[in-house]
Amino acid sequence: MRAIGKRLKRMKGIVGIALVAVLSGGWAHAAPPPQRETPYWASLSASQARMRTGPGRNYPVNWFYQRQNLPVQVLEVYPGWRKIRDPDGAEGWMIGNLVSDQRTGMIKGGTVDLLDAPHDGAKLLWRAEAGVIGTLSRCADGWCRFDVKGRGGFVEEAKLWGVDPGETVK
Known part of the structure; x- marks a missing residue:
């Protein structure tokens, strides 16, 4: 006692x-984080993440992702949840802390050239296959700096999923 x-x-x-x-x-x-205007680009912060049919753990899982840094588009924000669209067009809800503000992009189409400068005719540095994910930066005038584990170059934005046409990214 x-x-x-x-x-x-x-x-x-x-x-x-x-x-x-x-x-x-x-x-x-x-203080609650400031509300960002949707849609905006983000990426998956975890190596495994579940997309659900609604904003809650009681909703069924409709996709299971195993690709950290996959670029996604955030369509809606709900307390603790984000409605996202993936590169294949699938939409659903994900716990907010599984979605990062880190800007990534994914090569779409076929093989693309990564160039040493943002213009046609620049020196070829690397080539990347469709589906390769990298970090995006310095997007302007239709080109983005695309870095894959330290190997980077400039790619036409039209060949990337994860950036809006004409968008400027610092």
């Missing part, structure tokens, strides 16, 4: 300290 009494006394002390901290403003309340 004494052990239970000591635990209760200790818990009362902890609860009291927490209550004082909250009432005095000692603990900052986390």
Whole structure:
């Protein structure tokens, strides 16, 4: 009985300290993240992620992804959930922390050239097959810097999924 009494006394002390901290403003309340205008581009942050038919764990899973950094388009934002579209056009809901703001792109179509400068006729550095995923940066004037594990170059934006036509990405 004494052990239970000591635990209760200790818990009362902890609860009291927490209550004082909250009432005095000692603990900052986390402000909700600013709402981004949809649609916007993002990527999968986890190596495994489930897409659901609705914004909740009680909805059935309609896709299971095993490709970290896959570019996705966020269509809607719901507290803790994001409605996304994948490169194949499938749409569904995913837990928000599985979606990253990291900009990635995916080569679409056939094999593409990665060039040393953003214009036709530039020196060929690498080639990438359809489906290859890389990090996007410096998109402007119809070209994007595309980096795959340290090997990068410029690709025409029309050959990428993960960037809007004419979009500027820093």
